[in-house]
Amino acid sequence: MKRHFPVIRWLMVLSIGLVVALGLFSAPIKSNAAEKTYQIGTDVTFPPFEYANDNNKYVGIDIDLMNAIAKDQGFKVNFKPTSFNGAIQAVQSGQLNGMVAGMSVTPERKGTFDFSTAYYNSGVVMAVSQNNNDIKSLKDLKGKTIAVKTGTTGAQYAQSIQKKYGFKISTFDDSSNVYEDVLTGNSVACFDDEPVLKYGINQGTKLKIVTKPAAGTPIALGVKKGTNKDLVEKFNAGLAHLKKNGEYKKIMDKYLNAKKNTEDNHSFFGILKQNKTFLWQGFLQTLWLTIVSIIFATIFGVIFGLFGVLPIKFFRGLSSTVIYLFRGMPLLVLALFIYTGIPTLTGTRIPAFIAGVITLMLDEGAYIAAFVKGGIESVDKGQMEAARSLGLPFGKSMRKVILPQGVKLMVPSFINQFIITLKDTSILSIIGILELTQTGKIIIARNLEGFKVWAMVAIIYLVVITLLTWLSNWVKRRAKI
């Protein structure tokens, strides 16, 4: 098999290059971890506990309180905006030191978390549409559907009383979707923490609260059980101090007794104008994520696609396995697995952006590998035989005769895959990458204008995809393919 050596060596060099490149990417982040900064996870779409304000800076009870405590106790905080569930998993995998996200202390969570002293006592209330006069209490819910946000105390409370009052539950990932479901009438009511619902109503959501706070639960900072004792101690000391000097009350008043917001312009262009920088940044992040991922996915896919046509069983097996594995896995699962799973195995933190690139490299790369392999295989076998019969070695035959013909067949698939990659970046909002979709979620969490903001986001995606299509058609024409 010696005669194949040059091709394989060439592929090996590429694979090693890939690994090194990824290593370089993550190297500077490792040194960050050595600094005396706590990585704190938070759910950025949970006002008034945490949300992005009009200037798209993160504010809220949790943010302000944590910052005040950090200042008081002399440490630094680096907020990692993810979803609530994403933060839970990142804390459990050691990606983050802790989380403040309006997190209730529950017996179940105590199994895997250690908590600080509670800094707030929240109660769940029920809200209905403003013009709904039929639902006045829990008893009126029989046979109806109610909406809750996943993982919230509201959701738990609803579950605990579901049997007694006989209603159905719809769950959503974002508050705005919960409210929307009630306003459209799909659900008759929703349950959430009182401050959260009050904030929504202040923002102009046409809901009203119809019950008294129930099932009060303490809210606290959470860390992975048995870790980060120092953080918990500093938090408790700081909280006690702030309560004494009045700063705690100031923060609470600021958010819990907020005035009704009437200044915001909620028209399409008003929202666009207010958020244009934020959306632009999200767009740039999406573009950057797409470009980097496409480069890595292409290298990865071409290598494993070529492995699939080598005359050596081991490499062909490797290729089919990789294609089978990563093509068969939902992108969402793969992203969460890599972001939270790999640190659990290796003990090293992995930044969301790198996790995102690796996810897309593996997933899109598997598709690329499949059509690279397919493209080469669909070149007539006689072409290879003719080249080999002239005395050309396998690698040369591949490069001079087979690949040029195979690539031609692959071009439409490549363009297609690039567009899919762009769209798939939106799924990475789940691990908190601040790309276009996540940006949209955050804006909506504040202004609760889901329809208008999603329309903007959709238009931006369409514009980019159109540009990308034009670009690839131009390349296609230039290359005379």
Place this chain on the structure above:
Amino acid sequence: MSKIKVTDLHKQYADNHVLRGVDLEVKDNEVVVIIGPSGSGKSTLLRTLNKLEEPTSGSVVVHGTDIAQKGVNIDQVREQIGMVFQHFNLFNNLSVGKNIMLAPVELGKLSKEDAVKQAKKLLGVVGLENKFDASVNSLSGGQKQRVAIARALAMNPDIMLFDEPTSALDPEMVGDVLNVMKKLAKEKGMTMVVVTHEMGFAKEVADRVVFVDDGIIQEEGTPDEIFNHPKNDRLKSFLSKILEV
């Protein structure tokens, strides 16, 4: 002197025993024509001569090297054996001239300028001098096959293998290709092994005709012996069938 010596050659695909003990010798300047019914193993036999098929057992000695052995540098042996396929297999991504130039340039046999000169000369030999820049797809079948012959000749082989070179051609094209092959045999004294159904060609050009059926050589001899005085029953029935057509 013997150029190719095949001894007790077997080839098996799973439980399909295609070649079942073939002995064959091809001497310098000799033209050997292989005939036989469809599926009898002619192509398989021809393709083991340059290891496009790997023999299951037996030896295939070409220029003194047993290419059936493991670890042989087969590329070096192939440089000296040209092969022409039934379906031409011209490189679709290259022009006619570049098809011919690819191997000598890539393997460092000729500089680019010399390869251009040689390609033009070879196109002259096969009667296509003005097709150097033509694209492969613009050629007729007969022209394609003549380019394929020129391509094989570009490596300066001293053995040429032909696997039914005319059976994919329209009847009016067959003559052109056969004429090139005759020229090769008669003027250049090329050693050739030809699988074909063109009995006229066999009668006129072959030094020896080999009849393969059921994975073995049933009978071999001069064209006169094979066509006019066949002994083997299978050969007799094969001849009667093709002469009917």
